[in-house]
Amino acid sequence: AQKVTQAQTEISVVEKEDVTLDCVYETRDTTYYLFWYKQPPSGELVFLIRRNSFDEQNEISGRYSWNFQKSTSSFNFTITASQVVDSAVYFCALSEAITGGGNKLTFGTGTQLKVEL
Amino acid sequence: DTGVSQNPRHKITKRGQNVTFRCDPISEHNRLYWYRQTLGQGPEFLTYFQNEAQLEKSRLLSDRFSAERPKGSFSTLEIQRTEQGDSAMYLCASSLVMIYNEQFFGPGTRLTVL
Numbered sequence: 001a002q003k004v005t006q007a008q009t010e011i012s013v014v015e016k017e018d019v020t021l022d023c024v025y026e027t028r029d030t031t032y033y034l035f036w037y038k039q040p041p042s043g044e045l046v047f048l049i050r051r052n053s054f055d056e057q058n059e060i061s062g063r064y065s066w067n068f069q070k071s072t073s074s075f076n077f078t079i080t081a082s083q084v085v086d087s088a089v090y091f092c093a094l095s096e097a098i099t100g101g102g103n104k105l106t107f108g109t110g111t112q113l114k115v116e117l
Numbered sequence: 118d119t120g121v122s123q124n125p126r127h128k129i130t131k132r133g134q135n136v137t138f139r140c141d142p143i144s145e146h147n148r149l150y151w152y153r154q155t156l157g158q159g160p161e162f163l164t165y166f167q168n169e170a171q172l173e174k175s176r177l178l179s180d181r182f183s184a185e186r187p188k189g190s191f192s193t194l195e196i197q198r199t200e201q202g203d204s205a206m207y208l209c210a211s212s213l214v215m216i217y218n219e220q221f222f223g224p225g226t227r228l229t230v231l
Binding site for chain 2: 004033035037042043044045046047050091093095098099100101102103104105106107108109110
């Protein structure tokens with residue numbers, strides 16, 4: 001069965017600090033996709049990034065960067081120079097192919113990030 | 118706004134009542150998913166449609182739950198004889214038929230069963 005573990009329940013940082021959110025996953029599939037979503041207080045899940053299992057290149061997008069390491073089954077997310085607007089719950093998710101070509105997502109329990117002034 | 122929309126945003130009901138939620142996906146997306154999120158947890162998959170066909174259902178979806186997607190456009194999720202344990206956020210997501218399959222989520226319907 002698929003499993004995603006986000007061991008950090010809550011992280012508090014001061015604005016401008018860098019912060020890394022950890023994600024460890026378990027799957028028997030050889031082809032899979034990993035995702036990060038942001039859930040601000042408004043509740044809507046916002047897609048941040050997708051990574052497929054064949055691409056272990058790290059990715060940077062502005063202040064966000066992702067480190068995918070297949071050898072340790074980890075897909076960590078770093079926010080550089082954090083801002084108050086980054087305060088949200090962040091979810092890591094793993095896709096699993098289902099009937100008809102769809103993909104169901106297995107989410108971790110989320111990490112609540114609080115960025116304070 | 119061309120994102121996924123859900124109605125109502127909030128629903129309070131008494132135990133034993135039936136409730137129905139609606140999801141309007143992004144217009145060109147033919148895949149639609151329902152998830153349930155309880156407090157402090159990540160969303161859990163409930164069911165999946167490709168066009169009007171319901172192709173996958175989770176064991177979480179008891180007999181009291183039914184979902185439809187007539188004509189492959191909007192979808193409804195009905196819960197009959199609600200129980201307090203049904204209190205949760207019900208999220209809808211849609212995606213295109215393509216390799217990457219990232220799902221775009223709506224704002225959710227928060228259900229409170231008294």
